[in-house]
Amino acid sequence: MNHNDILRGVRYMLDLSEPQLAAIFDMGGMKVTLDKISLWLLKEDEEGFTPCPDLPMAHFLNGLVIYRRGRDDARPPQPLEPSVTNNIVLKKLRVAFELKEEDMHAVLKLADFEVSRPELSALFRKEGQKNYRACGDQLLRNFLRGLTQWVRTNPPAPVRHAEE
Template sequence: MINNDVLRSIRYMLDLGDHKVVEIARLADPAFAVEKDDVRAFLLKEDEPGYLACSDGVLAHFLDGLIVHRRGRDERLPSRPVEKRISNNVVLKKLRVAFELKDVDMHQVFADAGFPVSKPELSALFRQPGHKNFRPCGDQLLRNFLKGLTLRVRGASGSAE
């Protein structure tokens, strides 16, 4: 899935303003520089003037910052390095951590989106890429997960948390 679409979905899900997106991205690394104007450009559609592609680095910082924003920083553990390459599987893992979702919750999120996933399918998504049962997360799967998570977070009425 395109990084811009992931950022757009999460921003809508949590009802975040541009400034809050910048703050969250900096939670992962205070030295990381992304500006409000960049965020606005990331949120534009590809055919709109001023569109800017969201890099893996920006999305990785945002997702790591989202984990810190929602769960707090564990000072006992050293900071993890930010991924250089973001795949759909990594996005899924980071959202699972940020929202503290267990397997049961994950199945419910997919079911709420009208896209039920079996237990073996779900566990295969969280395996290491070299594992024999690893399964890459497709765009449709991630899109449905984001849809189900948005329903869970915003509720059926569409109100923000």
């Protein structure tokens, strides 16, 4: 799944403005202009569309965790992933929204996309481990769709971020 679709999906899910997205990038350690964000939010067939590279997406995902959960100064900063795969996006979303295994299954069920426990746990293993499974675009797309329903129907947890 391309990074632009993920940005648009998270923006829609949390009803974020472009300045709020810029603040999330900033929390993740990268200053991004509103003009650049506007280009990343365009669809592929729109004039001016610019693909969002891995590095900004890695910063955005780290910033999203901080935005949703607050900054933990006791922990060292998370290293950036050199290549942002669907598995990494799924892991960061799970952390940002504090989802347990049962929650993950419930989110996927909301999108009418069910996976077994072993299939789900295989998505969170390290690449190269014998039971590792790559997360496909369809699974991630359905997870984002289900997570949007989850976020919009469940009362929000207390927000611990101070910046917007």
